[in-house]
Amino acid sequence: MAGLMRVKAPVAWRGLEHSHRGRILREMGGNCLAERFGRHIELNEHERAALTSIEDGERRFRRGATLRSEQGDGGDIFVVEQGWIFCSVLCEDGRRQIIRLHSRGDLIGLDDLAFAVAPDTITALTDVTVAILDKARLGQMFADHPRLAALLFAVMQVDRVMLTDRLVSLGRGSALGRIAALLLWIAARLRLTDPANDGAITLPLTQEEIGDATGLTAVHVNRTMRALDEQGLIARSGGIVRLLDEARLARTANHVRREEKFDLGWLPPAR
Amino acid sequence: MAGLMRVKAPVAWRGLEHSHRGRILREMGGNCLAERFGRHIELNEHERAALTSIEDGERRFRRGATLRSEQGDGGDIFVVEQGWIFCSVLCEDGRRQIIRLHSRGDLIGLDDLAFAVAPDTITALTDVTVAILDKARLGQMFADHPRLAALLFAVMQVDRVMLTDRLVSLGRGSALGRIAALLLWIAARLRLTDPANDGAITLPLTQEEIGDATGLTAVHVNRTMRALDEQGLIARSGGIVRLLDEARLARTANHVRREEKFDLGWLPPAR
DNA sequence: CGCCCAATTGAGCTTCCTCAAAGCTCGTGG
């Protein structure tokens, strides 16, 4: 009993970095945006160059650092290169809602394109490295590379659909279901960069943070994870959660597997 | 006591159409997309023509009609011209979550650009008229009118931020807060087309539908609205809800007023 | 060694849900 579910966050990310260090370092440095877009279409020389030119420097933040505040009047746009980031909103009563988690390849802060005041706070969940995007050059991309612009638009839909799924989870899911959904989502995310992952998650989240993400109390998160454990759906040990029965987890989470099968026939030709 | 909160839906939309008929008819027919985009920038001749050419016919649906099913393999993209539409997801246990409501000027079905299977069901909440968009021509717009494409991208952020707000409402809001948020949102929406609106809402939603939107039971929606009534926040009569104290409603809803103040300095020049 | 943060556990309570039964309003058919 003792020793289970010791998910001390600093340990968690350090463990993450440790176990993945080799791969991550290998992946880094490359153009994140190009890597992301390249998942869907074959980029030509010009397009690749354009994507590189949009990135305007790199920055690192330590766990807990604020990349953008709800109060602030907007700011930069980022692409996550390494580590985890989350977007959250603070309520009057001090409670917090985590809107979404982001990892390598995700675009963050796009709401700055439309709103003067940022809708959410962006925080580093682990130590992170991000590339900073230049708004004007992003605009230029729309002019010079319509195909990339259209693809960016499509990629954004993925993010929107994720929000949709989370909305259903929070609106209609039980505590069990919400946490199962979160775990499945994180596992899917890890498999994007590590397809061989067998369901072992070095959880980058504190139980309190899991609660903030699922709309639950830290206390209830604890009890619920114990329930998942006792039901044989997951196993926990020293900050690692292992998904034992993903099919059953998916059922309790009302999970829909979203294949990112892009229908890109409508894209304009490359330039 | 009797007679309060008689929000029979068919009555509701008919009432809506009745009280607004003149204005809506005046607004209709014009190019919805151009109208929407024109809120933010001054369109030139070519751009206006391009937006018109994207619309490919008009269709009407009766209340309750399904415009797209979660099962279906994607389909059309719409712009709402008149009436209300909602997007929802059905859970295993038969419960439903309404993801969002849409009215005039909203773009619907864009997820078809990225996913082979539709993530949600699109249903007519009232009798509606929609314009159908042509995917290929939308793609063409990215090539021919980068400024419009970029603006479309920015407009999409508004939708994303709305989902964010709803997520917070469902995750951290009480029943009182969730319903207050919904009412405030609908009122804001009505004021987009009718700035003089004083807070009287001809509710297009059944209490059951309100429950589906807020993640509550129809029964609890009823009790909660009575509570809002008794606390003097709203008044109900014959299918009309009047917001009596929007400041206090906003506080209980943890509502953030989102000014759509676009920062459009990054847009590429018009063509 | 002592501190701090996070996980864990217990007890009591609130909020929201479920099940069930009326009551209203409107549209329909006789």
Added chain:
DNA sequence: CCACGAGCTTTGAGGAAGCTCAATTGGGCG
């Protein structure tokens, strides 16, 4: 013109899920 049926709303009673408050444990770090 009236009775009836359908669809929503309203209300009551009891139960379950999740919350709050409070205390304890464990582990890493200074």
